[in-house]
Amino acid sequence: MTHFNRRQALGLFGAATFASAMPVAFAEGMADRTFIFVLARGAMDGLSALIPADTSLERFRPGLIGSAPQSLPLGNGFSLHPALSTLKSWFDAGDAAFVHAAASPYRGRSHFDGQDVVEILGAADSRDGWLNRALGVSGQAGLAIGYSVPLALRGRAPATNWAPAVFEAADDDLMSRLETLYADDPVFSEPLDLARSMGTPDVDMGRRGGGPGRAYTQSMKAVGELMARSGGPGVAMVSLDGWDSHASQTGFLNGRFQGLDAGFAALKDALGAHWENTCVVLCSEFGRTVAENGTRGTDHGTGGLVILAGGAVRGGTVLGDWPGVSQRALYEGRDLAPANDLTSILKGLLRDHLGIDRSALDSRVFQNDSRPMDGLIV
């Protein structure tokens, strides 16, 4: 691993990216590509977002289907939740696509273990995140929206986080003194170094409060604004928490889908011309049960929904295999079957969008030899 001065190398919000410092296979012309990984934590109910026209589903979800508002047909046997009107228009315009019944290798039903697997996606003893390992290859800078760097972005490649400021920034003299004070303590000196190189970008997050849906919109807007800046990071991660819909999920999901959809719209708006070179991929740690539970919600399941959006995405289709929701098609008799491998999807995106070659994907990023999914990127 080449060592370099992080402050000089990581011009996250100032100078150029540090691609030239990285001795790796990095395809020409990919440097301006923008890649955003969105993790919907808590397990989004994909079957409420992208709804198959299937009478079995109506039998499994009599209470939920009955209370659901009219969905938006895509003309291919699926329809979208009515709150996802931006995604619907992008689907029609070729800027959004979906993979249903996708899953990581994890087959338990713990949120926390499931999220760890989706964020690591590597060899069994791997402790850093796949997105960080991808940065190590692509040579781009990574950014997370939030108060800490999530596992997927943690590792040896430089990555940082951003959250809106509350107080006045510290002066340079104080920062230099702290640098001296932290000389022997890398737990503090490394983040301080990154903080100094990052500066304190300001993004207007608007009014505070308003629940998870509003927070989704704000996070998506912020990531777009920060990435669109000159020298902004090429790769980012956004965590959208709070999808665990165990009870009364109709109203619960409606607000969240509204916030998510508005977030997608705000993201495109903020990215401006970068949108054409952008790929956003959204997934959860797993899906939810096909049948509603006893409290008009759904429990932890297996196959989940992947949403792809951006000008770089080959939109307008539902990709991958569709296992169906008849009783015998279900995984362990209860969950949407894991028909599409999440790693393959991400490999397809990283290969075709960021230009990371197959051998680097297999050996370094995901540490397995599963086949990249084709046809996701224009």
Next chain:
Amino acid sequence: MGLNAAIAVTRFGLGGTEGEIRTAEADPVGWLQRQLTPTAFGTFKDNGLLSAQEHVMAFFDHRVIRQQSRRSSAPPDMNPAGVASFGRHIRQTLIKEVSARSDFGSTTQAPFHERLTRFWANHFSVSSQKFQVAAMAGAYEREAIRPNILGSFADLAEAAIFHPAMLVYLDNWQSVGPNSRAGRRRDIGLNENLAREVLELHTVTPASGYTQDDVTEFARALTGWTLGNPRIASDQLGETLFLGLTHEPGSRTVLQKRYSDAGGEQARSIVRDLARHPATASHIATKLARHFVADAPPPALIDRLATAFLQSDGDLMALYNALLTAPEAWVRQQEKVKTPDDLLTSTSRMIGLTSVFAGEPRDVLESFAQLPFNAPSPEGWPDTKDAWIGPDSLNKRIEWARRVSSRQSSTDARDFLEQALGDLVSSETRQAVIRAESGTQGLTLALMSPEFQRR
């Protein structure tokens, strides 16, 4: 001697108040052990704070308002009066609860006791992020956690898991056995959320190898455990109760053990067995060692704690004593980085609560992203530095320290260091503070020194 007193006060306590290290000096371990009595707990001031039951009553009061207005042709679930007034009730309650907890933390003379309370409240986390439980989160800590942290783990687990706040937070109150009398009659059924989280987070963890069948079986056993509401058992409104009407009949098998149908006792027996399981002992030992000693605790320490847990059948006093007498817990190296809550509490013990918030408490709490009672998930707040120290979060600590110091002209930074940290202060930090260009900068450096940021 002086070093161990400083460790006792900072690593096991909430951070030094003026003179506290001196108080602990004669017998640091004894000073900590003497805090583990119910009277130390008794000083928590809960004047004027409502019980969980009263909050449930308030919830149903507001629901009644909604139902009335629904009859008067307002659109369903959209009654602004009911929602807004309950929202106000939650906000006002949370302000009072956070303020009472912060006040107590900044002044208590039994800080180790309070650390343990916070540790267990986080282990059995309920969160104000869920609207129905938001107002109860503080009451839950007072009712289920505080009185039970000096007894057995099984008693603590039972008190937490069957408290109305937990039954609501993890949806068990609405879970109905499909073959129960109520389940056969109406289109309602099982919710496995509580069963899964008890297994995964509170007790044996996935390391024990439990299966989906174990989760479902345990969920069936838990049906019937609910709280009184206006339609059912309105005379016990807001109290935990067992309702045979919704309980799934039949015997259950969890982790290879069969439990005959003994009504509400069935789930209680399962919880008690889970609480004394060897996998639970390892889990609790690891979490306790991680909380007090290091993100990756020495295996010898974990073994010591797990053995104490198992040999005493989950006696928490035996567990605490094993921790306090373990040599691995008293090394000079400060492995743990303070969480934002730890940082605010320890600072408040030196300069007072008002100064810590330096203006609007909500600004500080939101900026530090650890609003009390508002953990992000049933797993509670993270307990390792990765989650709390990144470039941006460190920057926010620096900006906060600067703001606090700029309003604190009467505090001498050198005194602050000696009182808060005693013999833990390094010569480098002492020098940096002495050479600061101003008292304000000196205090900022003291607050941001590795010794004060760690424990």
